[in-house]
Amino acid sequence: MSELTRAHGAGALGTPPGTSGHPHTDVPPPIDPTSTETQPLDVVVVTGLSGAGKNSAGRVLEDLGWFVVDNLPPALLLPMVELGARGDVRRFAAVVDVRSRAFSSDLQEAIRILAEAGHRPRVVYVHARDEVLVRRYESVRREHPLQGSGTLIDGISTERALLTGIAGEADLWVDTSDLNVHQLRATLENAFAREGQTPPLTATVLSFGFKYGLPLDADLVVDARFLPNPHWLPELRPHTGQDPDVRDYVLSQEAAAPFLDRYTDVLRLLIPGYRREGKRYLTLAVGCTGGKHRSVAIAEEFARRLSADGIDVAVQHRDLGRE
Incomplete structure (x- = not known):
């Protein structure tokens, strides 16, 4: 078993993510029902291949002080960001999974709308090599969400094709094939652990x-x-x-x-x-x-x-x- 799986068990970087349908943060932000104005937020969308470690990345961001929501459909991205902006949230992150054949275009449109609304969206694309994903799925004996009646590699290939558009527009690519959880944390901390003040370019x-x-x-x-x-x-x-x-x-x-x-x-x-x-x-x-x-x-x-x-x-x- 890989260090990733040993370190975190189910739902770890080496484990295909499940669908929790609730935010990592248990307490939602307070909302002013009389307010109609929203402040611009720093927004990070974590997406990528199933089993590559999106949920682990989300947990790292939560530890860094971001308000994180799991498995958010693209259509709900702007409403959730505006809901947080009406409260005291200033850094919002969403882990977004494949939901439909139109997933990639839906997410790209949602990110475009966020930017037009004055927010500051960034996309983190989490991926891994095919053989690594196969090994992770086989270690936990789970099917790929897009596998259907085909093979595991069929599901991975289908998902990779669906993500081509959003992958090409991602701000940060994270290849977890050879990363353990500590290296993943270091990568994201280097990019985001600056009290919301990300430098113009990090090398x-x-x-x-x-x-x-x-x-x-x-x-x-x-x-x-x-x-x-x-x-x-x-x-x-x-x-x-x-x-x-x-x-x-x-x-x-x-x-x-x-x-x-x-x-x-x-x-x-x-x-x-x-x-x-x-x-x-x-x-x-x-x-x-x-x-x-x-x-x-x-x-x-x-x-x-x-x-x-x-x-x-x-x-x-x-x-x-x-x-």
Whole structure:
């Protein structure tokens, strides 16, 4: 059983979500029945693939002080937000599941209407690889909500197709395939735990190993395999890119400094453009063969440089420890 399932049991990140039909927060906000005006709210819509961890993401947001409602149909999104705005809610989050064949277009329209009403909606799209979803469903012996008379993978494929539209417009993609609950919490805290004051752009620098697959939620992918591999040096092989001896070896290579300088210049060109276009989250993935030496050292250096430029940066090492 995965750490995700062990940590939370039923309804955890590794478990397909159920339908509770009630908010995480037990006490609803007080309502002024005489008020007809509503204040703009920060709104987060958590959606994505069944079994990928939407409900776990909702629980994290609740712990961060958001008023969270489970399994809200898209048509009720604006009424619930306005209801909260008439009370003392200022940060509202809804976990939205597939309900109908028109789900994606319904949700996209609901988000558009929210924005036109003056609210500040953001979409978090939670997903995972097919084989991971299959394993999670099989571990709890449940059917996929769109499986019908077909197979489990049929249901996953149908849902993935239905979510294509909203996935393409999401502000933040969270791939939980290789995340445990603590890493999921860290990802969402980095994005939302700022008393409602989200910075213009938050960068995540992620190291990975190509032999374990590309990270699906990366905006930019950098290949560090052109540098000599410390794996072939017996004295460096047991260490990682976080250790000074490996870091110094990688960064001292002749091509390392020009590469870092030029790609940092590219990031300095891209980031203002991303901000102008309203993009709030950037994931830069740095890969090497196994995700242990070169990619880790280069990712840490990119993070240091971006932080020095005033960018809010989080560093993750997806495959560190897998070898």
